[in-house]
């Protein structure tokens with residue numbers, strides 16, 4: 066059906082394509098993140114993440130958020146007005162202020178709100194973004210229709226010896 070040269074070319078193209086996608090991600094702790102180059106509303110941002118084998122970012126701890134903050138600042142994402150990124154939390158359909166991850170369904174329990182947030186300004190802020198305030202990134206509730214870049218998190222966690230999916234964040238794959 067295909068000769069050997071054709072197969073070789075197809076495999077080479079596949080490898081180059083995979084590398085191109087993987088190079089879009091950056092490692093922070095045990096997670097791989099990806100920043101979308103385009104600005105969209107919260108829901109389109111999630112679609113963009115999923116198209117890259119990821120989902121909007123979820124923070125398991127304040128250390129998670131701090132590690133991302135350090136990476137972003139070190140790599141030049143320093144603008145308080147332009148470097149804003151959607152993450153996975155929202156409270157639509159829930160009690161006001163009870164933010165859950167659209168990626169995992171888990172309740173947000175991590176502190177990490179920037180000063181005065183969440184404030185549900187204008188009564189229309191139901192999705193969560195991160196922005197730089199007072200020298201580090203923290204969370205803010207915002208209008209889901211605002212166009213921002215997405216901070217995506219690869220769906221798979223990498224551990225030294227194990228590779229686990231959401232719901233098995235303690236490294237136990239069983």
Ligand SMILES: [Ca+2]
Pocket residue numbers: 182183184185186190205206207
């Ligand atoms: Ca707010």
